Amino acid sequence: MRVTVLSVSALSALSALAVLSACATTPRQQCEFPLRSELANVRDEIRASELLLKRGFRLEPVTEPYGLHFCIWPNDAVVPCTNEEDGPMFDKFPINERAEMAKLETLRLEKARIEAALAACAVQFPE
Structure with missing residues (x-):
């Protein structure tokens, strides 16, 4: 039997996400809500990574x-x-500039993936 242990903060985040996604009233909003949160986090990480590369x-x-x-x-x-x-x-x-550039490229790909998923929500659930 496999047991997964989540930290208190992870459980809090999951329960907050469940509560907030329940507040989303339309199917499109329910589809987009977790993606918008994830996109905001990725954008923040991209800005931080770009600043690190700029500073060196x-x-x-x-x-x-x-x-x-x-x-x-x-x-x-x-x-x-x-x-x-x-x-x-x-x-x-x-910083390891090469590693930071690779991280930034990965973040940009993740941003594109999330944006594509948001577009798919709009197609699947037009308003």
Whole structure:
């Protein structure tokens, strides 16, 4: 016998999805609802991946507040800063550009797949 264990957050997400999809009133809305949520997540991941490639490094919150770190200005500029400045501080880490580009391509393919599924919902359930 195989037992699948889901985390509390996964169960919460599944139950929230079930409740919200039940609120979708038309068959088309029920078809599109999970896809729209998934598409929003993929778009967010694409933006994050594009930003990583643009910067050439990733930023992680500091674990030790002392010393030279990096802060993000409102215009997304990354500048050196110390613990004397307000706001979150980060450390820079190099990225594997080739792996990040492959990830971005996979995300773009996933976005196209979701958009095609949304179009199929529109064909299957015209309003």
